[in-house]
Amino acid sequence: MSLGQQLAPHLPFLRRYGRALTGSQSEGDRYVRAALEAIVAAPEEFPRDVDPRLGLYRTFQAIWSSTHPAEDAAREEASGDQEAIARARLARIAPLSRQALLLTAMEGFTNEDTAYLIDTSEEEVESLVAEALREIEAQxxxxxxxxxxxxxxxxxxxxxxxxxxxxxxxxxxxxxxxxxxxxxxxxxxxxxxxxxxxxxxxxxxxxxxxxxxxxxxxxxxxxxxxxxxxxxxxxxxxxxxxxxxxxxxxxxxxxxxxxxxxxxxx
Missing domain, CATH: 3.40.50.2300 (Response regulator)
Structure with missing residues (x-):
């Protein structure tokens, strides 16, 4: 089975995750496309020692981490633009906390898998999820x-x-x-x-x-x-x-x- 065939069943769920993380259909899908383009451009770099779904999300995480802007949050929120406001709010929560929450609660990954996806420990994943829930519920x-x-x-x-x-x-x-x-x-x-x-x-x-x-x-x-x-x-x-x-x-x-x-x- 080709790599594309292995990844295809997981794409709708990656799109769901991307949209939940960004709050936007177009923005979430843009990150998914970027991840797929990275896999096509360098298939030899795709993680082969883990389940294909884990490898797919791992590639997405790398794209998100390398391109997600965290600066200028106050200026964006003051602009009044809905997506800018959202980015400003999200910037108040550590990106890893947000990702840990969605990966475990929405995507159903175990703490062990989530730790692999965001490069941290299982214990830290538990802490990050609790932190994200506290911050979000307060706002x-x-x-x-x-x-x-x-x-x-x-x-x-x-x-x-x-x-x-x-x-x-x-x-x-x-x-x-x-x-x-x-x-x-x-x-x-x-x-x-x-x-x-x-x-x-x-x-x-x-x-x-x-x-x-x-x-x-x-x-x-x-x-x-x-x-x-x-x-x-x-x-x-x-x-x-x-x-x-x-x-x-x-x-x-x-x-x-x-x-x-x-x-x-x-």
């Missing part, structure tokens, strides 16, 4: 709407949201309910399942809501690769079912980082 507070037709999952999501210090505006189980609830009480974040109770679509509900006002959205699906096809539109934030509570917490924290309404007054 983001919002009101969250949940679109989910499974009562137990909805209750679990509501508990997670409240544990993070956010309020829940309500739970909708159909497209029409979701739109009505959003119009009645505008949320600062939406958690949306894909398949809803009346066979309507959470994607359609989100499109209707976004036609009225901008709000960050996290989609919840058992098949994230089906939403990362390379066609537009695609979601920036995805949670895979069945999910871990830590995954939801990481995704919520990252999504709110890129919401201008939660930026503190300067």
């Amino acid at each position: 983001t507070r919002s009101r969250v709407m949940i679109i989910e037709d499974e009562p137990l999952i909805a209750m679990d999501l509501e508990t997670i949201v409240r544990d993070l210090g956010h309020d829940v505006t309500g739970v909708a189980v159909t497209r029409d309910e979701a739109v009505a609830l959003a119009m009645e009480d505008r949320p600062g974040l939406v958690l949306a399942d894909i398949q809803l109770a009346d066979d309507s679509s959470g994607i359609d509900a989100v499109k209707d809501i976004l036609a009225e006002f901008n709000v960050p959205v996290i989609f919840i699906t058992a098949f994230p690769e089906r939403l990362l096809t390379g066609e537009r539109p695609e979601p920036t934030f995805l949670i895979t079912k069945p999910f871990q509570r830590s995954t939801v917490k990481a995704a919520i924290s990252q999504a709110l980082f890129f919401d201008q309404s939660t930026v503190p007054t300067i």
Whole structure:
């Protein structure tokens, strides 16, 4: 099997990681393309002593670490541009902390694998994850709407949201309910399942809501690769079912980082 064939199944998930890390479809995909170009240009340098997925993420990490700007954070935040604000916020947290959180909580890597990916120890990974959660939770507070037709999952999501210090505006189980609830009480974040109770679509509900006002959205699906096809539109934030509570917490924290309404007054 060629290297390309070995890496292909992992690309949708690397794209998810890149987008979560940058908060942008275009920016996340740009880093993924850069990693793939580096592999094509020097295939002999690709790590062959580890699982292909680890090698792929390791290459991505090298690209990110070498190009991610950390300076001028204050100036960027003062500019008022949404992506500049996000970069400024992210710069307040050590990049390794942010990466450790997403690699473990969202991408499902073990502490051992994460330590390999970011060149540190397993003990340091634990410390970095705890640090990132403290910093992120201290900077983001919002009101969250949940679109989910499974009562137990909805209750679990509501508990997670409240544990993070956010309020829940309500739970909708159909497209029409979701739109009505959003119009009645505008949320600062939406958690949306894909398949809803009346066979309507959470994607359609989100499109209707976004036609009225901008709000960050996290989609919840058992098949994230089906939403990362390379066609537009695609979601920036995805949670895979069945999910871990830590995954939801990481995704919520990252999504709110890129919401201008939660930026503190300067």
